[in-house]
Amino acid sequence: MKKSFCVLLLALASLLAQAETVLRGTGDLGIVIERASGSVQIVDTTHQTVIGHVAGLGDLSHASAVFSRDQRYAYIFGRDGGLSKVDLLTATLVKRILQAGNSIGGAISQDGRLVVSQNYEPGGIKAFDAETLALVADVPSTYGSEGKRSKVVGLADLPGQRFAYALFDAGEIRITDLSDPAHPKTLAYPAGKQPYDGLVTPDGRYYIAGLFGEDGLALLDTWQPDQGVRKVLAGYGKGEEPLPVYKMPHLRGWSIANGRAYLPAIGRHEVLVVDTRSWEEVSRIAVKSQPVFVMARPDGREVWVNFAFPDNGWVQVIDTRSNTVSDTLQPGKAVLHMEFTPRGEAVWISARDDNRVNIYDTASHKVLRSFAAESPSGILFTARATRTGF
Amino acid sequence: MQRGLGLVMSLMAAVPALAQSSQPTLERQQTLIHMVRQDCGSCHGLTLKGGLGPALTADALHERSMDALAATIINGRPGTPMPPFQGLLNEADVQWIARQLLAGFPEIR
Numbered sequence: 001m002k003k004s005f006c007v008l009l010l011a012l013a014s015l016l017a018q019a020e021t022v023l024r025g026t027g028d029l030g031i032v033i034e035r036a037s038g039s040v041q042i043v044d045t046t047h048q049t050v051i052g053h054v055a056g057l058g059d060l061s062h063a064s065a066v067f068s069r070d071q072r073y074a075y076i077f078g079r080d081g082g083l084s085k086v087d088l089l090t091a092t093l094v095k096r097i098l099q100a101g102n103s104i105g106g107a108i109s110q111d112g113r114l115v116v117s118q119n120y121e122p123g124g125i126k127a128f129d130a131e132t133l134a135l136v137a138d139v140p141s142t143y144g145s146e147g148k149r150s151k152v153v154g155l156a157d158l159p160g161q162r163f164a165y166a167l168f169d170a171g172e173i174r175i176t177d178l179s180d181p182a183h184p185k186t187l188a189y190p191a192g193k194q195p196y197d198g199l200v201t202p203d204g205r206y207y208i209a210g211l212f213g214e215d216g217l218a219l220l221d222t223w224q225p226d227q228g229v230r231k232v233l234a235g236y237g238k239g240e241e242p243l244p245v246y247k248m249p250h251l252r253g254w255s256i257a258n259g260r261a262y263l264p265a266i267g268r269h270e271v272l273v274v275d276t277r278s279w280e281e282v283s284r285i286a287v288k289s290q291p292v293f294v295m296a297r298p299d300g301r302e303v304w305v306n307f308a309f310p311d312n313g314w315v316q317v318i319d320t321r322s323n324t325v326s327d328t329l330q331p332g333k334a335v336l337h338m339e340f341t342p343r344g345e346a347v348w349i350s351a352r353d354d355n356r357v358n359i360y361d362t363a364s365h366k367v368l369r370s371f372a373a374e375s376p377s378g379i380l381f382t383a384r385a386t387r388t389g390f
Numbered sequence: 391m392q393r394g395l396g397l398v399m400s401l402m403a404a405v406p407a408l409a410q411s412s413q414p415t416l417e418r419q420q421t422l423i424h425m426v427r428q429d430c431g432s433c434h435g436l437t438l439k440g441g442l443g444p445a446l447t448a449d450a451l452h453e454r455s456m457d458a459l460a461a462t463i464i465n466g467r468p469g470t471p472m473p474p475f476q477g478l479l480n481e482a483d484v485q486w487i488a489r490q491l492l493a494g495f496p497e498i499r
Contacts, residue, residue: 035436036498061436079435102440120441151442168442196442196471212471244466244473247432248442309429310478334428352428 026071029088030339030381032350032357033076034374035060040076041373042088045341045348045381048359048369052091058082058098064105064378067385068130069112074380075130077106077117085133088382095133099126107157110388114178116155116163123149125165127178136181143170154198154209154251156389158222164207166195166218173198173209173220173229191218191229196266199251200389201276208232210251212266219279232279233263233272242267247308249292253389254340255303257296258320262303264291271305273323283323288314293337297362298344302326306335306349315349317365327365331358336376342383350376412482420499422483426490427498433471438495442471448494459488 029051032041038060042052057063059080066075073094076084081100086093102121108114109127114136116127124140141150150167158164161179166172171193177185193213200207200222209218216234221227249264256262260282263272271294273283289311296303303318312334319326332351340347346368349358352375359369384390414422427436433443444450451459463484466474475484490496 059435059437061431062441079441080437080439102435104441194471213469245471246429246473246478248471309425309432353424 024089026088026382027342028382029071030348030379031065031074031076031086031088032348032373032376033060033063033065033378033380035063035352035377036375038078039374040074040086041376042086042091043348043379045346048346050371050373052088054086054091054093056093057084057086057096060377062104062377065380066106066108066115066390067380067382068108069385071382071385073130074382075106075108075115077103079103081117081119081121083115083117083128083133097128097133099128099135104153105155107155107163107389108385109157109161109163109178110159111161112385114161114181116157116178118152118155118165120151123151123167123169125152125155125163125176127181127184137178137184139176139184139186141167141170141174143167143172153196156198156200156207156253157204158200158207159204159388162222164198164200164220164222166191166198166209168194168196171195171213173207173218175207175220175222175225187225189220189225189229191220192216192231196248197251199253199255201261202253202256202388204388206276208251208261208263210249210263210266212245212248215266217263230279233274233281236265236270236272236281236284237268240268243269243290245290245308246310247290247292247312249290249294249308253387254293254295257300257303260320262294262296262318262320264294264305266290271303271318285318285323285325287316287318287325288328295338295340296320297347298340298342302362304338304347306338309334312336329360329365331360331367332356337378339379339381342381348379350379352376414482414486418483419486422479422487423490423496424498426487426495438491446491446495448492451491454492456485456488456492459491460484463487 028046038057039055058078062079074086081103084096100119103119106117114127127137150169155165162177173189173191192211195209196212198209207220215237216231218229271285289307305316315329317327331349333353435441438446466472
């Protein structure tokens with residue numbers, strides 16, 4: 001009797017010891033989306049290593065993800081309408097639902113309790129309980145008199161359980177208040193032709209929708225939304241024939257640096273720079289091709305830019321003091337995404353057609369490390385959990 | 391092998407279709423498959439079941455003619471995000487892509 005108790009104690013002790021060796025935080029973790037194989041790699045940004053792999057996530061072309069506020073879980077939105085909750089610590093798929101026919105991403109509420117998807121088909125947004133993924137609200141993007149539903153783009157969380165998004169087909173910005181998910185309240189603001197994506201400033205105040213159908217961006221002050229949408233950078237194309245856009249740019253709060261917003265022009269090979277107080281144009285910077293991601297290093301000193309097909313092998317770096325291109329890099333074939341580590345000493349760049357992720361030192365612009373990934377696209381780090389609009 | 395290919399080619403040449411002039415080489419076809427799935431896929435979806443652009447599956451396109459599809463790819467659709475691929479794709483490429491779309495587009499190998 002006594003003996004077996006001792007054995008039990010010993011076994012328990014060794015179990016505890018084992019558990020101790022695997023205890024870790026998640027603030028330096030992230031995922032690399034492998035778009036063609038429907039899987040993600042789980043990565044550690046401190047040791048620059050791959051620590052896990054999770055498959056079975058469906059069609060991840062154009063996938064994105066948000067993180068739980070404890071930074072343990074990733075909610076991954078697939079093109080096929082799949083929403084998957086992945087545990088980064090155990091590298092397991094906790095739950096997966098099919099919530100729409102065609103989806104392009106999502107957001108998480110200020111309090112971390114609601115995960116919200118934005119859908120093309122059927123058009124609208126849907127909110128889910130972050131714990132269980134149970135549906136708690138369904139807000140169709142109905143517009144006009146015939147009950148048509150618009151494709152939804154640019155979903156971003158705002159303070160107060162609100163979500164801002166834009167309607168591609170209806171040319172509107174909408175704000176839905178989900179503080180009582182059973183009774184969502186939505187307000188609509190005319191925004192301009194064919195909004196293609198949107199961003200909210202890091203303080204959660206301004207929502208900006210990029211417009212495909214006109215030269216300019218739509219700005220809504222969410223502190224005083226009743227003032228309606230104001231056009232910024234209107235007529236930036238100066239009436240010139242736009243160049244073909246082989247991939248739509250992506251907007252997000254990462255484009256704010258040094259008191260300015262660095263925004264991709266549409267149909268022009270330029271990055272537009274606008275002051276975030278006056279919202280007047282400060283400068284425009286000629287770049288290699290159609291910009292897709294225009295991302296500030298977290299300290300705002302540099303902005304890194306990648307480009308649409310067929311110039312997607314290039315990355316350019318903008319110096320935000322002089323607003324000029326300071327470096328031009330060739331990180332690999334089909335550069336789809338970049339992600340800075342939380343404080344920006346490194347940037348991880350996916351090169352889809354090389355099946356590689358390359359990690360750059362942001363001080364020297366040299367490659368620190370490179371590892372294999374299958375058709376990598378989005379790279380997303382858990383520090384996003386602490387930022388409004390991510 | 392060589393001969394088999396030659397036979398296929400001459401059979402194709404016998405079909406009085408637009409495509410007969412010049413088929414993309416097999417290598418070029420692989421490049422086109424990759425490009426359509428990945429880069430047209432950024433708007434039409436990797437599975438071509440649609441995204442910002444409509445579905446390009448055989449089902450979705452069955453009422454379209456090959457020439458209409460080819461014209462859309464070459465010229466784009468002004469006023470919509472569909473860009474013109476003139477300059478990136480030649481006539482033979484576009485005819486080949488249009489034919490494959492109507493037949494159900496091949497997977498990346």
